[in-house]
Amino acid sequence: MAASGPGLTQTSAAEVATEPQEAPKPRDFRIAVLGDSLGEGVYSGLAQLVRGEPNIAVKKYARVNTGIARSDRYDWPEAVDELAENPMDAALLVFGANDLQTIRESGKAYYYKQAAWEEKYRKRVAHIVKAFTDRGIKVYWLSLPITRKNRFQKDYAYLNEIFKEEAEANGATFIDAWNAFADENGDYSATFTVDGKSTIIRASDGVHFTPAGYQVYAGLALDKLRADLNF
Structure with a gap:
C-alpha cells in the first residue's frame, strides 16, 4: 500500500500507469567528412540534408586541391592520425578526384598505375581507413561517381576498385555510388530525378556536381549510415 500521512496522498496503480512518459531524446550523432573537392561538395550536401535535425552534427575536414597521391600539398595519411x-x-x-598523378617519396618518383605506385597508394588508403577504425570509429568510403567518358572514367573506376578492397580489408564500409549516376545503359548521365522532376545534377566539367547533385550524392551515404547506425 502506498504511504499516507501529512502532506502525502495515496496514488493508485492506475494513476501511475497513466502518467505521461517523456519521449527519449535522440542521441547526438557526429559525422566527419574528409576528402578533396568532391568531399567538400558532399559535406555541403550532407549539411543541407540534416539541417532540420539538431541532433546530427556534420564537421568538414575535406580540403579542395588535395589528394592521397600528393603529400606535398597536404599529407592526408599523416593528418588523419591527428584528425x-x-x-x-x-x-x-x-577521395580520388586529384589522384591520377605521380607519388613522390624520399626523392623517388612512382608513376601513376605502375605496380610500385599502386602499392604505395594502397598503403596510404589503408592507413587513412585504419586511423579511424583502430579507434573504434565507423568508416564509410563513398566511391567516386561515374564521369563523362572523356573525363577520367576508366581511371576513376580503377581507383574505386582500390578503395573498395582496402576499405573492406580494414573494417570500413564501401558505398558504391557509380551506377546511381548512370543511365539505364550504364552510361554517364548529367540528370537525375529529384522530387519527380528530371534535374541537371552534374557540373559542366563532367566530374563534379551542382548543389542539388551534391545532396543526391551525399544522400547515398546518409541512407547507408542511417540504416547501419540507427540515427
Missing part, C-alpha cells in the same frame, strides 16, 4: 582524435561517431571519406 581521428576529434570526437566523431562516423567518418565519411571521399
Whole structure:
C-alpha cells in the first residue's frame, strides 16, 4: 500500500500507469567528412540534408586541391592520425578526384598505375581507413561517381576498385555510388530525378556536381549510415 500521512496522498496503480512518459531524446550523432573537392561538395550536401535535425552534427575536414597521391600539398595519411582524435561517431571519406598523378617519396618518383605506385597508394588508403577504425570509429568510403567518358572514367573506376578492397580489408564500409549516376545503359548521365522532376545534377566539367547533385550524392551515404547506425 502506498504511504499516507501529512502532506502525502495515496496514488493508485492506475494513476501511475497513466502518467505521461517523456519521449527519449535522440542521441547526438557526429559525422566527419574528409576528402578533396568532391568531399567538400558532399559535406555541403550532407549539411543541407540534416539541417532540420539538431541532433546530427556534420564537421568538414575535406580540403579542395588535395589528394592521397600528393603529400606535398597536404599529407592526408599523416593528418588523419591527428584528425581521428576529434570526437566523431562516423567518418565519411571521399577521395580520388586529384589522384591520377605521380607519388613522390624520399626523392623517388612512382608513376601513376605502375605496380610500385599502386602499392604505395594502397598503403596510404589503408592507413587513412585504419586511423579511424583502430579507434573504434565507423568508416564509410563513398566511391567516386561515374564521369563523362572523356573525363577520367576508366581511371576513376580503377581507383574505386582500390578503395573498395582496402576499405573492406580494414573494417570500413564501401558505398558504391557509380551506377546511381548512370543511365539505364550504364552510361554517364548529367540528370537525375529529384522530387519527380528530371534535374541537371552534374557540373559542366563532367566530374563534379551542382548543389542539388551534391545532396543526391551525399544522400547515398546518409541512407547507408542511417540504416547501419540507427540515427
